Every structure is written in structure tokens, then in C-alpha cells.
Amino acid sequence: MDSGVMKPAADVAVGGGAAAIKPPTGLRVIWSSFSENKGAVIGLVLLSVIVMMALFANVIAPYSPLEQYRDFVKVPPMWEAGGLRRFPLGTDGLGRDMLSRLIHGARVSLFIGLMVMAVSFVCGVVLGLVSAFSNSLVDTVISRVMDLLMSVPGLVLAILIVAVLGPSQTNTIVAVTVVFLPRYVRLVRASALAELGKDYVTSARVIGVSTLYLMFVTVLPNCLAPLIVQSALGVSEAILEAAALGFLGLGAQPPTPEWGTMLADAREFIRSNPWIVTLPGLAILVTVVSINLVGDGLRDALDPKMQRS
């Protein structure tokens, strides 16, 4: 919006002669602002590695994440006394290769995070726009339901849903989506309402475009910036929440190599085999940190109103 207003003024000031200097395109502006942020770039690099691990888990992982090497139970990582080169990060209580399980765990966690993000993004956009565009009754109903979902503490609501549906990876996605949905709905609704009062919406209405067109083509693109930031940060929160459910025994069920689930019975190894406890949590931490760094960078780049401090 703003750039559209500014452009003619800039042209006048520079004059016709400077036509060779093209204004930077949208993506390039975002990237240049993003790449200024050291943390965001580090996060992006880390995240790319994790995504690669998830995508090519079958190729990279030396063993199957489920195969139990009964002769090599609780082998420590190779840099510790008694470690074997065959199992660089050691094996767990059932003799499964830790490295392979962690690599496959990236796939599970990212899948859960992305699914939650995608479903709540789509549902959030639809419900939020419907709420903003429709009459007060529909708006009230949607808003009240979202208020309700927000009044129950996130993890407690997820626990309730999983307790009812039964623990599984799919139900984890359902539960965490329900927990995060209200934020998207509220965000879309609020920014759509703010846009609705603006002149370009009125003019589009005067031209006579259909409501659906107005919702998704005219208004939605102008609400996207905060939504993208929320989605990026939402992935990391979803991964944390899913791992917490897994840890409580209410998420993905064994033998799925989900990082949280791997920690669920790690307690018994605290005294004897610390790497079984340390490594899955470290994987969660690194993944969540990298996504959060990228999300922070995106926020600074996409939302100039939120100054970096």
C-alpha cells in the first residue's frame, strides 16, 4: 500500500533519467532485510540442514530407526569410552541406532509441525475472513468459540483432546491444531477488519466484485505479513507441544522415532546412560531455536512496523 503511494513521488524526485535504477522487487527487499540479521541466517542454515535430514532420512540414516541390535544395547556415543564407530551416537535401551532414530525423528517432528501450521493456516484464514465479513451472529459465534479454546491452557486442552480421541500421531496433529487455531482466526479477523475500512476495499465494492473475490483476492493478500510470521513461529511451538505430548505418553506412540516420545522412558537412563536422555532433547532444542530465529528474521523483514530493537 505505502509503496504504491510513495512511488510517484520518488519518480518525480529522481526524474526520468534514472529509469535504469530499478526499484528492488518485494522478495529482494525481504531477503536483504532478512540477511542483515545474523541470527536469522544462522537459523536458516540450521533449518535447511534439518529439513534435508528429514527429506532424505532414508538415504542418510545408516540404519532403520526401528531395527533392534540386541547385541549392542546401550552402546555409548563413539567419543566416549566403549563407543563403537558403527553407532556414532550410540544405541538406546533396545539397541536401536540413536543417529538413525534422530534423523527419522526430524521427519516426524517437521511433519507434525508443518501439518499443524498448514491446517490451522487454512482453517484460520477461512474462519477469520468469514468472521470479519459476515453478520454479527456468525461473527459472535466464531469469536466466542475461539475465546473458549483460548481460555483453556494450551497443553491442558491438547491433553483433553488426546485423552478423548486416544493417543496417536494423527490425533496429536488434531489436538495441537485446535490449540493454535484461535490465534490464526483472531489475527486474520483483526487485520481483515482493519483493511475493510480502507478506500481500496470500498472501491472494489463499488466496482461490484463478489464477496468471495473481495475476501480472498482483495483483502487477504494485505493481511498476509503478520500471518506468515505467526505461521513460522507457530511451527516451532507446534513441534514443542507435540514433543511434550509425546513425552507424556500421549503423542506419537512407540516405536515411532518422535523426539518427545523417545524421552518418555528416558528417565530410567538418567543414572546410567545419559546420552539416551540428552540427544533427543538437543534435537528438539536445535530445531525449535532455528525455526524461531528464522521467524524473528521474517518478522523484522516483513513487518517494518515492528522495529528491531
Place this chain on the structure above:
Amino acid sequence: MLLYLFKRLALTVPTFVALMFLTFVAIRLVPGDPVEVRTGERGISPERLAQFRHDLGLDQPVWKQFGDYVWALLHGDFGTSVVTNEKILTEFATLFPATVELSLCAMLFAVLSGVPAGTFAAVKRGSWYDQTLMALSVAGFSMPIFWWGLLLIMQVAVKWGLTPVGGRIDPIKFYFEAKTGFMLIDSVLSGQVGAFKDAVRHLILPTIVLGTVPLAIIARMTRSSMLEVLSEDYVRTARAKGLSPMRVFGLHALRNALIPVITVIGLSVGGLMAGAVLTETIFSWPGVGKWLIEAIGRRDYPALQGGVMLVSAIVIFVNVAVDMLYGIINPRIRHG
């Protein structure tokens, strides 16, 4: 002010009705018959089964069951545990002080270390300290606290032997009546030598674990809000007057910088309850969080239902209270 309070409270009514509906429906969606769960594997005669069904009100139409449920809730009856046969409210009330004690300590820890850390980072903006603190705060914010807890147990409790592994007090050395339910107070009241110290030792690790995420958020929030305030005219004036930096930062700036921080503290009550579930599970802390998880394991659905209801109600009321507090702390917010 009073009018605003009533308005705010009135607005919670629809939420409560919906909450009752949610918990009511959720429990009915659970696969399996609650009566059969109760009777066990050997089974009982059809007459007793029918009697059970009648006692639980399960032979009534669903709308009447919901009506009865709401009626009971309004009379403070949150149901009866199918495992212990105790009233849910009684069980909750005995365990809740443990959760409150832990949450308060965690919040205190987060505020007492987060506010000075954030203030100092803002004053020394761009310094080595500032950058380290911000990096740590990202890590703290992203921390899977259940893992953080295990890690601390592994290092501090098991390897170094500095703190106990779990629980609230050493039950072999100390035994006394729970007068208030708050172990720190009870241990002093008991008059037993070393009891208070032991209670504190048990609190240290859970407090750190539960306080980590709020600490990261508060440090970050204090820093950015402090930076904003530091560029205000009145801070420049205070400096120009020649006041000591301590007075400028600590008194003039920090006071105003804390308003958004207090908002964050208020908003994190729900997060604390969620975090308490994990923290209590790791440290065998006998609070409502651990109890909720155990209720699922024992298929004690009335306990889960009542527990979720009570936890949510408390969070809703605390949020109203926090809203009211803003008006007192920040006169710029006028409750009309």
C-alpha cells in the same frame, strides 16, 4: 472501576457455559462405557449394572444429563473420582496449593532475574553481554522444559548430589500435618529443625525448570520496552539534570518500562499451568498437573473433566484480576 469489574465478569459467563459444554461433550466422546470401566473385568449382574447406570444418571436423556451437570457445577459439585471415590473438588483443593507454590516461586524467579537482566542489556545495548543474553533468551524461549528438567536432574541432582531428585520434602526425615498446603509455610509451622531448608532444596530445580520460559520472555520484553523508554524525553531530562544513572534507569525508566512486562506476566498464567503439568510430572511434584496426567492413565474421566474445568476457571479469573490490576498500575488505561 466496579462497573468494569462486573462487565468483565459478565463476559466470562458465556465462556463458562461453553466450557461446561466442551467438557461435557468431550467426556461422552470417550470410547468405552464408563460403567463397565467401573465394574472391572469380572463383570457384575445386570441388575447392579442398571443400578449403577441409574446412580450415575446415565439412563437419562442427554439434555437432562447436561442440565444435571450444569446444576451440579453451579452447586460446586465437580463430580466424583471413579478411582478414589473422592469428590473432585476435595482432591483438587488438597493438591492445588502445591501447584500454586511452585508457580509462584517460578514466577518470582523469572521476574527477579529477568527484569534486572533485561534492564542491564538495554542499558548496555549492543554489548557482549546484551548479545549473549538475547541468544540465551531465544534458547530459553525454545526450551523443551521436560528435557531441561531431566537434564538438570541428571547433572545437579544425580551427578553433583546438590538437590533431591523429586518430591516436595523428604518423607522419611520429616512428617507434619499439611496446615496450609504450602510446604514452605507448613515446614516452618511444624517447628522441625531443617524442614524448611529441605523444602527449599526440593523447590530449586522445579522452580528453575518452570521459570525458564517466562524468564526468557520477561528478559526480552524488559529489554525492548526499556529501550523504548530510554529514548523518551523525560529520561533525557533526568539525565540532563545530572541524576545518577542508577536513579535514571532504576527509577525513572524502569517504572514505565515495566508496564508491558506486567502484561506479559499476567498473560503467562495459562502457560504456567501448562508448564506445571510437565514440571510436576518430571519432579513427582504432587500438584494438579501431575494429577491430571495420572487421571488419564487411570481412565478417571470425571477427574479429568473436573480438573480441566477447574484449571480453566482459575485461569479465566486470574486474567480478569490481571486486567483489573492494569488499571491500578497504569492510570492511562481507563476502565469506563
